[in-house]
Amino acid sequence: MxxxxxxxxxxxxxxxxxxxxxxxxxxxxxxxxxxxxxxxxxxxxxxxxxxxxxxxxxxxxxxxxxxxxxxxxxxxxxxxxxxxxxxxxxxxxxxxxxxxxxxxxxxxxxxxxxxxxxxxxxxxxxxxxxxxxxxxxxxxxxxxMPQDFRGTLIRQQRERSERNKQAEVDALVNSGGSIRARYALLWKQQMERRRQLSQLGSATGVYKTLVKYLVGVxxxxxxxxxxxxxxxxxxxxxxxxxxxxxxxxxxxxxxxxxxxxxxxxxxxxxxxxxxxxxxxxxxxxxxxxxxxxxxxxxxxxxxxxxxxxxxxxxxALEMRKSDEHKEISVPAGKTYEVSLTVDSINSYIAWDFSLVQGKINMDIGFSVEFTNSSGEKVLILPYQRFESDQGNFCTCMVGNYKLIWDNSYSTFFKKVLRYKVDCIPPVVEPVQSVTEVEG
Incomplete structure (x- = not known):
């Protein structure tokens, strides 16, 4: 063991x-x-x-x-x-x-x-x-697993289960079952194997008779x-x-x-x-x-x-990941938006994002738009497709800014987006007194 x-x-x-x-x-x-x-x-x-x-x-x-x-x-x-x-x-x-x-x-x-x-x-x-x-x-x-009778029992359970599964398949074939029906059964059996592993982990279901033997696992x-x-x-x-x-x-x-x-x-x-x-x-x-x-x-x-x-x-990996980035799945044919309400001009909006599956040359559309109090929209950053991007800009209007990631052009591939967005207010210089200035 x-x-x-x-x-x-x-x-x-x-x-x-x-x-x-x-x-x-x-x-x-x-x-x-x-x-x-x-x-x-x-x-x-x-x-x-x-x-x-x-x-x-x-x-x-x-x-x-x-x-x-x-x-x-x-x-x-x-x-x-x-x-x-x-x-x-x-x-x-x-x-x-x-x-x-x-x-x-x-x-x-x-x-x-x-x-x-x-x-x-x-x-x-x-x-x-x-x-x-x-x-x-x-x-x-x-x-x-403990290298004693407990491991032997679980191996025997698996072998018995696999024999029963094969018998199911053979019976379907002998009765004239179609290829489609056979593979539906094979996938059902695959999911059953998963459940059996899960049940072993919680010591329930098919493995309930082994509960008392799992001490030491x-x-x-x-x-x-x-x-x-x-x-x-x-x-x-x-x-x-x-x-x-x-x-x-x-x-x-x-x-x-x-x-x-x-x-x-x-x-x-x-x-x-x-x-x-x-x-x-x-x-x-x-x-x-x-x-x-x-x-x-x-x-x-x-x-x-x-x-x-x-x-x-x-x-160490979790510490590396806890840098305030978020992950979101953008389904095929959909978009994902982050809205920011900016109350002061000269604020900075900054972003940093990448795709988890960027290793296989996937990209996602990205744009930024502004909406004023009257509901009028202004395109701040035109639509472009990226695997990853970092950027920022200084706001010259107060109102709602929307960062949009677009996967609407994808037929069936969802995109996993890892992103961080900040809205940094303007730095206000402290007002100096006359005495401080003259001194």
């Missing part, structure tokens, strides 16, 4: 400092370009025939924002990869491609087999990443496994730092699946078969390359990230 003396659970401040050492190079511009173009091509194909019920469901999903959780996005990518692989099976090709009556059709069939192989490899890499990460979390937790470990996945807990830093590039890849794989589904249903009606398949090849190549790069990067980040840190470390 590893010692936890002097250790506390990782904090969001610690993860922010830790992730500064692991900046992720943004996805290629081809990701957004191809996602947009492939969606446009799918829309063109839909003009031949109205969408089916399955296509409507996929269109609705493509129009929604990707999930916020990192692991939920991983499951979503895995689900849609498997759906694409299903469509790329020879038996599901359009009839004309199955027959391969012409050299062109035979060539296109070869391309499709290559794409299937590429996606199968990506799927295996993702599945290995998920399995390895799950084992690492559990094994790290067990490192700090370090409280710091119980605190960690109970709070680590809270919505605003430490892992929110990871979601905000690395979530946006993953969200763009989730959106891309959904667009690719939509395109294949729509193309297969209208293949005979289209007259650009070679161009369509060539475009599909390009999109899958870019997606697989970028997604595998992201998985490898996250694997490296996870492998080196501790769960418990020294109290001195977290104390």
């Amino acid at each position: 590893a010692s936890t003396d002097g250790l506390v659970p990782i904090t969001r401040s610690f993860l922010a400092s830790y992730y500064d050492k692991y900046p992720f190079a943004p996805p290629s511009d081809d990701v957004s370009r191809l996602s947009s173009e492939i969606r446009s091509m799918a829309n063109d194909l839909l003009k031949h025939l109205p969408p089916t019920q399955d296509e409507r469901l996929l269109l609705d999903e493509a129009d929604r924002q990707p999930p916020h959780k990192i692991d939920e996005n991983m499951w979503k990518n895995r689900e849609h990869i498997e759906e694409i692989l299903f469509l790329l099976e020879t038996s599901h090709w359009p009839v004309v491609l199955q027959q391969q009556a012409t050299p062109d059709d035979a060539e296109l069939a070869t391309v499709l087999r290559h794409l299937k192989d590429k996606l199968q490899n990506t799927s295996k890499i993702l599945e290995f990443f998920q399995s390895k990460n799950s084992d690492r979390v559990f094994n790290t937790v067990m490192t700090y 370090p409280q710091v470990l119980l605190d960690f496994i109970r709070k680590i996945n809270d919505d605003e807990g430490p892992m929110e830093e990871q979601r905000q730092r690395y979530g946006p590039p993953l969200y763009s890849l989730t959106a891309m794989v959904i667009s690719i699946r939509l395109f294949v589904l729509v193309l297969w249903g209208r293949f005979d009606a289209g007259n650009l078969k070679r161009q369509h398949i060539a475009f599909l090849e390009q999109a899958i190549d870019v997606y697989s390359t970028e997604f595998e790069r992201f998985i490898k990067f996250m694997g490296d980040v996870f492998a080196n990230s501790p769960f418990l840190i020294s109290a001195d470390t977290t104390g």
Whole structure:
């Protein structure tokens, strides 16, 4: 049993400092370009025939924002990869491609087999990443558990739970359940694993029979496994730092699946078969390359990230952070405002702000406007987009000043803003007496 003396659970401040050492190079511009173009091509194909019920469901999903959780996005990518692989099976090709009556059709069939192989490899890499990460979390937790029958009981509980979960999946598959239904069950099971970890931390629920055996388990470990996945807990830093590039890849794989589904249903009606398949090849190549790069990067980040840190470390980080800056999340399509009432001219309004996820080249609109007592507005600082900015100005009018951060142009990426705003009144020189002046 590893010692936890002097250790506390990782904090969001610690993860922010830790992730500064692991900046992720943004996805290629081809990701957004191809996602947009492939969606446009799918829309063109839909003009031949109205969408089916399955296509409507996929269109609705493509129009929604990707999930916020990192692991939920991983499951979503895995689900849609498997759906694409299903469509790329020879038996599901359009009839004309199955027959391969012409050299062109035979060539296109070869391309499709290559794409299937590429996606199968990506799927295996993702599945290995998920399995390895799950084992690492559990094994790290067990490192700090008493190395006696208590640890054995919890390992047995986990093994029994995993067998039951697999039996659920097998039963669904054997009954003819769809890929969508299977992944809905897999995600439900993932959330159940989280609840089990949380219940271990509070010694309730599924682990209530082990309560009396948990004597001797370090409280710091119980605190960690109970709070680590809270919505605003430490892992929110990871979601905000690395979530946006993953969200763009989730959106891309959904667009690719939509395109294949729509193309297969209208293949005979289209007259650009070679161009369509060539475009599909390009999109899958870019997606697989970028997604595998992201998985490898996250694997490296996870492998080196501790769960418990020294109290001195977290104390120093919290002191560094307590400099009167605030953090606020600005949702996609929204703005955030700070209003200041200025009673004296020659006051100074100053600001200092940055985006938490500035490491991946995100920005946010910023402007300053003034409103007088009559309700008339004057633009003080024109709208401009920044990753971070510092500035100030001297007021020449009394009234309301409004600092506005604008994320209305963003489709689905929220921005986490760290800011500090001050309104400094004018310095009034003391009035000197005649005696003081003459002296």
